[in-house]
Amino acid sequence: MLAIPLKRSALLLATALVFGTSTAAEVRVVSSGGFAQAYKNLAGAYQQQSGDQLISGWGPSMGNTANAIPARLARGETIDVVIMVGDALDKLMAEGKLEPGSKVVLANSPIACAVPQGAAKPDISTLEGLRQTLLQARHVAYSDSASGEYIKHQLMRKLGIAEQMQGKAAQIPATPVGEIIAHGEADFGCQQKSELLPVAGIEIVGLLPQEVQLKTEFSAALVRNAAAPEAGRALLRFLSAPANAAAIAATGLEPVAARP
Incomplete structure (x- = not known):
């Protein structure tokens, strides 16, 4: 019987441990x-x-x-x-x-924020910077999943701007926030960084400040x-x-x- 080379034998063993021996x-x-x-x-x-x-x-x-x-x-x-x-x-x-x-x-997954590609990048590294950026934005978008629920129900209150943001901050169902920004329907938006990164036509400006960050x-x-x-x-x-x-x-x- 032919012997299996040592390196190949080790690879087969590792594959079996991870995937088992069941058929496809x-x-x-x-x-x-x-x-x-x-x-x-x-x-x-x-x-x-x-x-x-x-x-x-x-x-x-x-x-x-x-x-x-x-x-x-x-x-x-x-x-x-x-x-x-x-x-x-x-x-x-x-x-x-x-x-x-x-x-x-x-x-x-930490929450990050983005603007349309080519737009000025606001400084959101501090609570005051984030607060002013939200207040100065024309239309803010956030998701209908975990990050958006946090932004809607907790972050705005923590920043003391829940009332001021009514009417210009919107929770977006199903569609990624990055696409809303890229299509010009919002000039600022926040979602988990991993969901913003793949979207073309936007630029991530940074993560939420540590004091109000939520990792999902x-x-x-x-x-x-x-x-x-x-x-x-x-x-x-x-x-x-x-x-x-x-x-x-x-x-x-x-x-x-x-x-x-």
Whole structure:
């Protein structure tokens, strides 16, 4: 019997540990926007190494839109893995929609702000700078997901400008805030940095000041009664592997890689 070279043997063992030995499967995944770019960047490598095919969909972690992850699960869509805001995932787990014990924390996402490409960049590094920038903007946009809920219900009050912002600050359903800015529908907007980075036609001016920053946890889990549970678990192991932390960080997220 031919011996397998040592290096190749080690590679086969490592691949087996991450992906298991099951045959190729279709894995249906729905990711919210905050982790979407990291997922897209890693999907090709996962498919090549595992042999599985990822069938991907997108939707917010919360809200009332038809493609929101809770709405998809409520109407019985076939989904194996969800990637979403940690708090919203925990709620679905408590409701029995997700497989107990399958949650993996992938990354934390800070909120950043942006202006149209070529516009003057305001200084938002201080509370007063952020306050004046918001007050002077003609139209401010923020999302209908975790970052937008925080901006709407907490940040404006913390800055003492909730009343002044009424009528010119709008929560945007479904559409990324960066696209609203790029299309000229807002001259200033804030969302998780990882969702702003991929958008053309805007410039990120900075993160919210530390005193009012909110970092959103992004996690993934297996859906209860998933059609491809073993392949889904293999994907969860892959996404949370320390080797993929750099690819996640490149999208503006702060990775929380699993311990070896």
